[in-house]
Amino acid sequence: MTIPATPNRRRPDSFLARRERFFWWLLLPTLAVLGVVTLLPMLYLFVTSFTPLNLTRPDTAWDFSDPFVNYRLIGEDRRLIDSMWVQVKLSFWSVLLQLAIGFGFALLLNIRSSVMTALRTLFLVPMVLPPIVVAIIWKVLYTPDISPFWWVFAQFGWDVPSLITDPNWALTAIIIADTWQWFPFTMLMILAALQMLPDEHLEAARLDGANAWQLTWYVILPFLRGVLVVAGLFRLIDSIKAFPLIYILTDGGPGSVTEVTNYYSFLQAFNFSYLGYSSAITVIMVAATVVLSWLVFRLVGWGQNAE
């Protein structure tokens, strides 16, 4: 298994061999554990997706008589197709808003001063809060009885519906909360890239008489294209996993207007006990994330720096 080390004449070969063997001893336990805790469960999930497993009927556990039953159902399941559409809307708007707001804030914060450094740390807060706390915060703000926002609306005499129980607004409410939580992430990635922007680029454009808008549009944005794509992809992949916000704020409702595929799969598995069907949906979701991860790879270059 060991690939021979590059020859090194200053040291005896036995030392190199011993060293390599030692490294394998450090590595093997971890590979074994990783295999057991991640690969094996993935395999189990895949196998389960070919059974009609229903927790209320134990005989369905290893029943492979009709292996593709779940995958056939997927094509006919209206609610599943709708959930994918909800997912597209949620992902599109939240990623777009997070990139736009993150970019705006990064431009504002890209000034060296001690005040700005302190403020930058403040902006991290939403991103590092436990997701469940973020969900609680917005549950409070979206509940008209106790929300300071609805008190303000009342002062102005506006009759604003409760966003999370209104079918027209529930998804928007989730998008707002998700954007609040995650724009600091895109902001941080963009700020890091901005600090690598060579001053000469800006200087040259200024000498040519470019104004601030032209500078942003023709110099800064093209320079940031790479980091915008990578940050956007990371947020896109994470938006597929959105759970605590939906669970706490809307529970997928009203009706199923905020029911994304991940949530639907959760309901199938742990509310309706159709684990076999849920496994098949999940296999499809994993396939989608693998494709997206592969895209990240292609764009970033395997394990290399983003820039």
Add this chain to the structure above:
Amino acid sequence: MPSKSQSVGRASSRDRALLIGLVIVLATMVMFPFVWLLLMSFKTDADILSTTPKFIFTPTFDNYSALWQGNFPRSFLNSAIVSVTSTALAMVFGVPAAYALSRMSIRAERPLSLLILCSRMAPPIAFTIPYFLAYRYMGLTDTRTGLILIYLTFNLALVVWLMRSFFDSAPRSLEEAAWIDGATMMQTFLKVVLPMSGPGLAATAILCFLYSWNDFFFALILTRTGAQTAPVAVVNFMNYEGWEWGKIAAGGVLVMLPVLLFSIAVRKYLVRGMTAGAVKG
């Protein structure tokens, strides 16, 4: 304030002051939801439900003491035990492996980063379903051991990736000197390499702790009452005992407290942890 003008903002000092003013206003807006929850946790139910929102009120610790008398301390303890143990396990296995990968002659970048990205990006339900089924047979449902194991799915890969990049950037001359002086491989690793890597080890351990502590989905599915973690306990104040806003707010504050403290300590590494697998630090 110290003014070292740079890149985009090559503005006059008046513009600068305006800009900083604008950022302070925006920061206040962004922080408001967070501050509101914090204030709420010190309010009485009457103040919470009052028709005019109260910024000035007599603070009370009633919500916190109510939590202290219930089952919440137990859940908090579960969260702490599970997060610390899973982090420790991931470090014990992952750090030596990361060192080996950094120093070995094999090229393991691609399979490793693929494995890490997949475990980082796959929806949690992909692991939850098989673990849920397996734990029913193994009797690990609603146990701390069960949670510790499933947290390894993301912690172990994260440790290997982050620590490898720390080891990659560490100088090798000291360990080579130790070998020449006759130290064994193990001695060199334990007495020379590890002590040099203090900051990297601390940052990695904190990130693992944060990910485990923040988990909601795994704990929601795999625990009932025995091993229930703090995030799940807070949510239960919404479902079973009516809407106890005071307790919910106080519980939320307690859950986020360790997270905020640790996050500030590792703020330099936050993005590195979140993009692990794709972007090298």
